[in-house]
Amino acid sequence: MLAYYLRLGLxxxxxxxxxxxxxxxxxxxxxxxxxxxxxxxxAVSANPLPDKSSRLFVPxxxxxxxxxxxxxxxxPDALTYTDAMALMRxxxxxxQTAIYPINHTLIPDDVSREPFHVDGYAAYADFFPMFEAPxxxxxxxxxxxxxxxxxxxxxxxxxxxxxxxxANSVGRSLRLDDHDYRIVGVMADWNPRPRFYDVNNDDxxxxxxxFILPFTHAVDTHTDTSGNDLCRGTTGRDPGWDGxxxxxxxxxxxxVELPDSTAVQAYRGYLQGYVAEQNRAGRFHWPAKTALFxxxxxxxxxxxxxxxxxxxxxxxxxxxxxxxxxxxxxxxxKFMRRAGEIGVRRALGASRREIWLQFLAxxxxxxxxxxxxxxxxTGIGMLSIGLVFDPDIARLAHMSVSLMGLTLLCALVATVxxxxxxxxxxxxxxxxxxxxxx
Amino acid sequence: xDIQPILAALRRHKAGTILIALQIALTLAIVxxxxxxxxxxxxxxxxxxxxxxxxxxxxxxLWGEQYSTQEALERIQEDLAALRQVPGVxxxxxxxxxxxxxGGWDNLITLKPDxxxxxxxxxxxxxxxxxxxxxxxxxxxxxxFRPDEVQSRGLREKMNPSVAIVSKPLADKLYPHGDALxxxxxxxxxxxxxxxxxxxxxxxxxxxxxxxxxxxESMVVPIRMAMPWGGYYIxxxxxxxxxxxMRAAPKALYAENRMRMIDSKDGxxxxxxxxxxxxxxxxxxxxxxxxxxxxxxxxTAAGIVGLTSFWVGQRRRQIGVRRALGATHRDILxxxMTENLLISLAGVALGVLLTFGLNLWxxxxxxxxxxxxxxxxxxxxxLLLLGQGAVFAPALRASRVPPIxxxxxx
Numbered sequence: 001m002l003a004y005y006l007r008l009g010l011x012x013x014x015x016x017x018x019x020x021x022x023x024x025x026x027x028x029x030x031x032x033x034x035x036x037x038x039x040x041x042x043a044v045s046a047n048p049l050p051d052k053s054s055r056l057f058v059p060x061x062x063x064x065x066x067x068x069x070x071x072x073x074x075x076p077d078a079l080t081y082t083d084a085m086a087l088m089r090x091x092x093x094x095x096q097t098a099i100y101p102i103n104h105t106l107i108p109d110d111v112s113r114e115p116f117h118v119d120g121y122a123a124y125a126d127f128f129p130m131f132e133a134p135x136x137x138x139x140x141x142x143x144x145x146x147x148x149x150x151x152x153x154x155x156x157x158x159x160x161x162x163x164x165x166x167a168n169s170v171g172r173s174l175r176l177d178d179h180d181y182r183i184v185g186v187m188a189d190w191n192p193r194p195r196f197y198d199v200n201n202d203d204x205x206x207x208x209x210x211f212i213l214p215f216t217h218a219v220d221t222h223t224d225t226s227g228n229d230l231c232r233g234t235t236g237r238d239p240g241w242d243g244x245x246x247x248x249x250x251x252x253x254x255x256v257e258l259p260d261s262t263a264v265q266a267y268r269g270y271l272q273g274y275v276a277e278q279n280r281a282g283r284f285h286w287p288a289k290t291a292l293f294x295x296x297x298x299x300x301x302x303x304x305x306x307x308x309x310x311x312x313x314x315x316x317x318x319x320x321x322x323x324x325x326x327x328x329x330x331x332x333x334k335f336m337r338r339a340g341e342i343g344v345r346r347a348l349g350a351s352r353r354e355i356w357l358q359f360l361a362x363x364x365x366x367x368x369x370x371x372x373x374x375x376x377x378t379g380i381g382m383l384s385i386g387l388v389f390d391p392d393i394a395r396l397a398h399m400s401v402s403l404m405g406l407t408l409l410c411a412l413v414a415t416v417x418x419x420x421x422x423x424x425x426x427x428x429x430x431x432x433x434x435x436x437x438x
Numbered sequence: 439x440d441i442q443p444i445l446a447a448l449r450r451h452k453a454g455t456i457l458i459a460l461q462i463a464l465t466l467a468i469v470x471x472x473x474x475x476x477x478x479x480x481x482x483x484x485x486x487x488x489x490x491x492x493x494x495x496x497x498x499x500l501w502g503e504q505y506s507t508q509e510a511l512e513r514i515q516e517d518l519a520a521l522r523q524v525p526g527v528x529x530x531x532x533x534x535x536x537x538x539x540x541g542g543w544d545n546l547i548t549l550k551p552d553x554x555x556x557x558x559x560x561x562x563x564x565x566x567x568x569x570x571x572x573x574x575x576x577x578x579x580x581x582x583f584r585p586d587e588v589q590s591r592g593l594r595e596k597m598n599p600s601v602a603i604v605s606k607p608l609a610d611k612l613y614p615h616g617d618a619l620x621x622x623x624x625x626x627x628x629x630x631x632x633x634x635x636x637x638x639x640x641x642x643x644x645x646x647x648x649x650x651x652x653x654x655e656s657m658v659v660p661i662r663m664a665m666p667w668g669g670y671y672i673x674x675x676x677x678x679x680x681x682x683x684m685r686a687a688p689k690a691l692y693a694e695n696r697m698r699m700i701d702s703k704d705g706x707x708x709x710x711x712x713x714x715x716x717x718x719x720x721x722x723x724x725x726x727x728x729x730x731x732x733x734x735x736x737x738t739a740a741g742i743v744g745l746t747s748f749w750v751g752q753r754r755r756q757i758g759v760r761r762a763l764g765a766t767h768r769d770i771l772x773x774x775m776t777e778n779l780l781i782s783l784a785g786v787a788l789g790v791l792l793t794f795g796l797n798l799w800x801x802x803x804x805x806x807x808x809x810x811x812x813x814x815x816x817x818x819x820x821l822l823l824l825g826q827g828a829v830f831a832p833a834l835r836a837s838r839v840p841p842i843x844x845x846x847x848x
Contacts, residue, residue, distance in 0.1 A: 019744055026737050033730065067554075103667075105502055105699065115502040117699055177504050224593065224666075239596065307804045308719070312726060315468060318796075319730055322464045326741040329457035333748030388722035421453070 001354075002361060009362030016334065023330050023366050028373025030323030031411045033316040035374065036381030039403055040389055041313045043396035044205070045305045048192035052132065053295035056196075057256050057264070059087065059271055060291040063248045064232050065284065075289060076230040076250035077200040077302065081219075082283075083274075084252035088124065092270045093256035094263070095126035098215055100252050101201050101227040104176035106210075108163065118159065118176070119226070120211035121198070122218035128154070128185075130257050131197065136160075138170035138185035141214060149216040153181035159210040160186045174211075179221055181213060193396060196295055197255055199302040201227030205392040225251045268292055306393065324418045327366075331422040335359055342426055343434025356427040360419060367415030371408035378407050444777050454745050455781055462785030462821055465738045467792035470817040471800060472727040474809050479720035485654075487537045487713070488605070488639030490574025493528070493675045494709040495684050496536050497521075500668040502697035507592025510664035513695065520694040521671060524686045526679030531572035533670050534564045534663045535643040537656075538716040542643030545625040545657075549612065553624070558611050559652045560604070560625065561642035564591075564661040565672075570603070570637065572674045578606065579619045580635035583660040590662045598627055599659035603635035607654035625657065645716045668698070680708060735824055742828035746774065750836040757836055758843025767837040774833035775826060782825040786818050793817070 013020045047053050061083045062068075062075045069075075079087070084098040099121050106118045127133070128140030137160075141152045153174055160169055174181045194204030222241045231249040238246065258264045271290040278284045293301055342355055350358075379399060386394040448455050505513060514532050521530045535542040543564075546556035563569070567583045570576075580603070587601060602625070609618035622630035640656040642649055663669055675683040688700045700706060707715075750757075757770055797809040 022740050022744060026740070029733055029737070033733075105500070107502070115697070115699060117500060117701075308723060311800070311804050312723075315472065315727070315730060318464065318468050319734055322461055322468065322734055323737055325457055325461045325464065326737050329454060329461065329741050330744045332453055332457065333745050337748055337751060388726045390719055425453070 002357075005358040005361035006365065008358060009365050012334070012338070012362055013365065019330060019334060020366070023327050024369045024373050026323040026326050027367065027370025027411050027415055028377050030320035031370065031374035031407055031414070032377030032381050034313075034320045035378045035403060035407045035410070036385060036397075037309070037313040037316040038406075039378075039382070039397040039399075040385065040393060041305070041309050044194065044309055044393055046193065047296060048194055048196050049132065049295065055257055055259060056130070056295045057093075057258055057267070058293045058295075058298045059254055059256060059267070060289075060293070061271065061275060062289040063250060063284075065286040065288065068232055075291070078228065078230060078250040079252045079254050080248055080250050081245045081252055084254050086274065087254060087256075090270070090274075092267055094259050095130040095257040096255065097124040097127045097130060098252050098254050099123045099127065099197055100215070100218075100225045101198060101209075102218055102223045103226045104211075104223075106159075106163070107175040107177070109175070118210040119207075120209045120213065122215040122223065123212055124215050126257075127212060130255065131192070133190050134188040136186050136188045137168045138183070141184050146214055146216055149220050150214055151179060151181050151217055152184045153211050153213040154185040154187060155183055155211045156187050156208055157189055158208070176211070176213075177221075187212075194299060194304045196299060197253060198227070199299060199304050200253055203306070203390070203392060204299075204302075204304050205390075205396060219245070227251065264292065306390070309389070309393070312388070320414070324414055327415060327418045328421060331363060331366075331419050332425065335422045335426040338426075339429050340434050342429040343431040346429065346431035346434075352427040355429075356423050359423040359426045360416065363415055363419030363423065364412065366419075367412040368408070370415055371411030374407045374411045375404060378403070441776065441780065444773065444780060448777065448780070451749065454749070455784075458742060458745055458781050459785035459788065461738050461741055462782055462825065463789035463792050465734050466786060466789030466817050466821050467796045468734060469731050469820070470793045470809065470813050471796050472731050473817070474797075474813050475806070476724045476727045476731075477813075478807070479717075479724045482645075483713075483717040483720050483724075485641060486639055487641045487709070488573075488575055488637065489537060489709065490674060491709045491713070493677055493680055494573065495673050495675070495680060495687075496539075496707050496709070496712060497671040497673065497687060497691070497700060498668070498705050498707075499671060499691065500699040500701075501666070502699060504666050505664075506666070507590070507595070507664045510592065510666060511590050511662065514662065514664060514669070516694060517671065517691055520690045521673060521687055524673075524683055524690050526675045526683040527673055527687070528676050529568050529572040529674045531565045531568040531672050532662055533569065533672050534665075535561070536563075536573075536670060536672055536712070537561075537641035537643060538645055538712050539643040540645050540716055544642070544644065544649070544652075547608070547612070547655075547657075548624045551624050551628060551630075557623075558608065558655055559649065560608050561644065561649075561652075561656040562625070563640070563643070563656060563658040564663045565658055566660065566662050569658055569672075570635075572672045573640075574674055575637045575640060577603070577635050578638050580633070582635060583658075588660040588662055590664055592664050593666055597659070597661065598629055599625075599631055599661060600629065601634045601660060602631045603637060603658040604633050605640040605654055605656040606636055606638050608657060609633065609636050611655060625659075631657075631659070684708060735820070738821075739824050739828040742778065742825055743832060746778065746829050746832040747835075750774070750832050750839075753836075754839055754843050755846065757839040758841055758846070761839065761841035762844040770837040770839070771833050774829055774836055778825050778829035778833075779822070782822050786821055789821070790814060790818070 060075050061079060063080045063083065088096065088098055102122050103117060103119045105115050107115045125141050125143050125146050136157055140154055141150060145152055155174065160166060164172065169183050169186060172183050174183055191208035195202060229249055229251045231247065256267065258267055271292065275284065275288045275290055345355065382397065382399050385397055499517065518530050518532065521527055543562045544559050545562045547558045547560050549557050566588045567585045570582050591597060612618055612623055613621055618633050619636060620633065622632045625631055639654065641654060642656055673683065673687060684706055688706055691698065691700065760770065793814055800806040801808060
């Protein structure tokens with residue numbers, strides 16, 4: 001029976017090709033706009049570490065006091081060097097690392113090659129196991145090397161390709177500015193997006209870091225942060241490097257791994273205790289606020305999903321809605337024009353259900369055709385996405401099997417939903433009235 | 439035209455009427471807001487920067503070695519001398535940033551040293567006595583920096599300029615009565631900074647939406663920045679010599695000292711490129727919104743054509759009867775035009791509510807400004823015209839229905 005309905009539907013659709021094409025195009029364009037913007041939205045709102053995100057936390061400690069809040073400053077989204085070092089010393093989490101972004105000039109051994117700029121991070125040994133960084137050669141360094149302020153470095157596979165032609169470079173030396181570092185590991189391609197551990201400095205979608213080296217060593221060599229340095233007003237601070245380290249400027253990111261909810265509770269208590277202790281020591285003169293965000297909360301807090309992405313998704317969905325309203329109107333017109341035919345079929349014994357199914361089959365065909373058109377338009381949308389979004393973000397979105405399936409499904413479900421009222425009307429045509437008027 | 443019979447007929451087609459009205463309402467809401475977003479983005483794109491755009495380029499110079507402040511200062515002086523030797527170069531200044539750079543340095547501004555909440559925020563340019571000349575900025579009051587005022591500062595050294603040149607928007611914000619020259623303010627400094635000069639326009643370095651309330655507010659301090667990693671050189675050429683000088687400048691710098699990095703891709707940028715890059719995303723957003731608007735209007739028009747054609751087909755017999763009873767072509771045409779106008783008016787009325795609802799939501803969620811009434815009025819006119827245009831063809835077909843149709847069975 002379904003085959004017969006489909007044949008009937010096809011015949012009816014071919015009778016008004018312009019109307020049919022119009023419906024198919026409207027659904028296609030609407031679903032494509034929504035899918036293209038959704039692909040971008042999905043990419044930027046993805047969880048970069050799904051199996052571990054609930055165990056990674058960012059602590060915040062307010063170093064500026066309540067007056068800063070009254071003046072309109074939020075709690076800084078980084079720690080001061082003093083607080084970060086205290087937290088590192090106490091080691092109350094299963095793993096923890098302080099991090100800050102740095103850059104260096106890489107001086108190739110080969111004098112014929114020009115020095116070039118490299119970006120990276122200063123971190124502790126726990127960085128690698130905590131964030132599940134994969135290695136092709138070697139591994140990260142250990143706690144002893146943190147404590148020894150060792151001049152070691154982990155490099156990206158891309159940098160390894162560029163400098164060593166992709167060979168195992170573990171044990172070789174790398175010159176960054178005026179210091180030599182021994183390579184202990186080469187990471188595999190690894191760039192979680194958004195780059196959760198640096199969203200307080202970066203948009204979270206830029207190129208992966210070229211290197212990671214010990215925090216303790218970076219501080220020894222007076223390597224400045226290449227990220228934000230949040231200082232409040234004209235707060236007096238001593239000049240020079242040590243003055244900056246001791247100041248109330250917040251520039252160190254901090255991540256801690258807490259395996260379960262008891263550990264989370266304990267860590268919250270520890271932060272409160274730490275702040276109370278700072279109060280007693282006279283560093284803070286106020287009940288300082290602390291906070292602990294898990295990874296997903298942190299991404300929200302840092303507003304990683306750009307407002308433009310969300311806004312374009314919503315406008316596209318509104319656009320799709322208009323396309324659907326349009327389809328409802330056109331289907332209604334199309335179906336009601338055939339009231340006479342429906343009357344005859346009903347008089348010959350077709351039930352309401354059968355009429356309903358027949359027209360639903362016709363609508364479903366429009367939906368499938370709309371989905372195919374939508375796939376085509378989504379493809380075009382993906383190619384031109386770079387025009388609209390930041391290149392860093394645009395390259396994240398691509399056509400995947402799941403997106404193709406979703407496009408077809410959305411078009412079909414939306415069209416069938418849109419056809420619900422027109423088919424209902426068609427099924428309720430009074431056969432007697434139609435036959436009489438003829 | 440009596441609208442009573444039209445309303446009576448529409449009551450028989452409730453679903454179709456509601457659908458067209460709803461579509462018009464949604465289209466109005468989306469088109470008005472999208473047009474507004476486009477306008478906001480485009481207007482930012484076309485803001486004058488205040489600099490001599492046609493003849494300026496910027497070099498980002500990164501040192502290949504870590505220099506102390508003193509060493510860096512010497513290198514900068516050598517570089518400036520080398521750049522002045524490049525044919526076609528008119529003037530050069532070192533700087534920490536330039537207008538439309540994107541991101542950059544800004545300081546909170548207060549009128550008193552102990553003020554708790556800032557008066558405003560200014561983009562913070564550090565340059566020497568060549569800064570105004572190299573950017574082609576014109577003073578509208580006061581004077582340029584004197585060479586003896588220019589201080590040198592390295593990383594994390596205290597900035598305590600005693601004088602500054604400010605942009606007019608900043609001067610007006612601080613001293614609304616137009617008497618800013620000679621007065622002073624605090625820019626996260628402990629000592630007052632005296633305004634010695636005012637330039638008409640000097641755009642901020644950052645282009646983000648957060649700084650919209652501080653648009654155009656900039657200050658220049660007489661400080662030569664000597665950062666251990668390097669900095670920017672802003673170069674102004676003689677008219678017509680920009681391209682040649684842009685090619686020659688990095689060569690001259692490398693010839694002078696090769697321990698440096700000038701990125702081959704974006705180490706040397708003409709001001710046109712700077713502007714292009716700064717507003718790339720705005721342009722993208724404007725393109726997306728334009729496409730959405732155009733397609734949306736097309737679909738709405740097509741929907742009206744489709745549904746009206748159906749109605750015309752359904753009413754052929756009634757039209758025939760009316761024609762037989764003496765209605766002219768014009769009567770039939772205006773019947774359908776008026777019918778559409780009534781539906782459109784209903785749709786537009788609902789649409790105005792939706793438009794402001796959507797705008798309100800965008801304002802709270804995305805810090806968009808409040809939609810001006812002209813956009814809504816413009817949108818209403820566009821949609822009414824669109825409706826009338828779309829209905830014209832089917833209405834014309836209806837008016838050509840011959841009176842003989844009345845005698846045929848439906």
